[in-house]
Amino acid sequence: MKNRRMFWQIVEKIEALIDSGKYPPGSRLPPERELAETFNVSRPTIREAIIALEVRQRVDVKTSSGVYVLENPHTSSKDAxxxxxxxxxxxxxxxxxxxxxxxxxxxxxxxxxxxxxxxxxxxxxxxxxxxxxxxxxxxxxxxxxxxxxxxxxxxxxxxxxxxxxxxxxxxxxxxxxxxxxxxxxxxxxxxxxxxxxxxxxxxxxxxxxxxxxxxxxxxxxxxxxxxxxxxxxxxxxxxxxxx
Incomplete structure (x- = not known):
């Protein structure tokens, strides 16, 4: 249960960085190893966070390429x-x-x-x-x-x-x-x-x-x-x- 709470904390931190503009739409997130060091957590925790971000449509995981930031689906209606x-x-x-x-x-x-x-x-x-x-x-x-x-x-x-x-x-x-x-x-x-x-x-x-x-x-x-x-x-x- 503790690990589950931990990866949600990482999800929120990465989303905050995305929303702040540090990782704008179209950019690639740092490698898994680098993210693990940045947030001082294990690589499996980072993997779980990335999966959650993908489900929330915040990132797109491309095999052999990396993890790319998507447009925020919750703010796209502003363009209507x-x-x-x-x-x-x-x-x-x-x-x-x-x-x-x-x-x-x-x-x-x-x-x-x-x-x-x-x-x-x-x-x-x-x-x-x-x-x-x-x-x-x-x-x-x-x-x-x-x-x-x-x-x-x-x-x-x-x-x-x-x-x-x-x-x-x-x-x-x-x-x-x-x-x-x-x-x-x-x-x-x-x-x-x-x-x-x-x-x-x-x-x-x-x-x-x-x-x-x-x-x-x-x-x-x-x-x-x-x-x-x-x-x-x-x-x-x-x-x-x-x-």
Whole structure:
């Protein structure tokens, strides 16, 4: 049992070195003998640790070649792309319930903070920042850290993915007045501590955003069709023969 615990300790130490960048993906781990000396354990213990690392998909053992570090399977999902449609749908689902929860527990101080963001939006004072603060205040008012972290992550995606940034800029520029009015309705529902109304107001807000996303997507698709059509027309046109 002691030896079993020992090899798991070695597994954790090697994984820590991999995650720190000492052994990056694609690199080869030191030979078994060298690892045994480094960690001051027996070579059989190192072999057991390597087997466990292989099962955990952290390394690839190649006969007569060595042990090679693999990409961490638990972090590969970070490379997955999220579309503006997916982000908006997720926000609608999570933030709708966040608004319903917040309506129950939101404080007067938080309501004052929300009202301050509305004033900033109305006066054109960093409206994008005010928009973000509005939604984050509501998420924190739920008193649920998981919801708060989720909403924060949504905004990180919104502000870091170039395609989403571009699309959302077009969405927000469509109508500042509509955005402000929708936020006001959410605020008033929260002020009344009406969960159903707060949820509905938040859903209404995101429904408009989704519809604008569809309009933008359709406009881009039509523009692409026109572009391709013009290219085909130029390719097969007989105008040069009849002029």
């Amino acid at each position: 792309k999220v579309s503006a449609f997916e982000l908006t749908q997720a926000r609608a689902l999570v933030e709708g319930e966040a608004a319903a929860l917040a309506a129950i527990s939101i404080t007067d101080d938080e309501l004052e903070q929300l009202e301050a963001t509305l004033i900033a939006m109305e006066n054109g004072i960093q409206p994008e920042k005010a928009d973000r603060e509005f939604h984050l205040i509501i998420s924190k008012a739920t008193r649920n850290n998981a919801i708060s972290m989720s909403v924060e992550k949504f905004w990180q995606l919104r502000d870091s993915e170039p395609e989403i940034i571009n699309v959302y800029n077009n969405v927000c520029n469509r109508s500042d007045a509509d955005r402000l009015e929708e936020h006001r309705k959410i605020f008033l529902a929260l002020k009344k501590h009406d969960s159903a109304e707060a949820r509905q107001a938040m859903h209404y807000h995101f429904n408009r955003l989704i519809n604008i996303l569809f309009e933008i997507s359709e406009a881009r698709a039509l523009e692409e069709v026109r572009k391709q059509s013009n290219q085909t027309r130029d390719l097969y046109s007989l105008n040069h023969l009849v002029e």
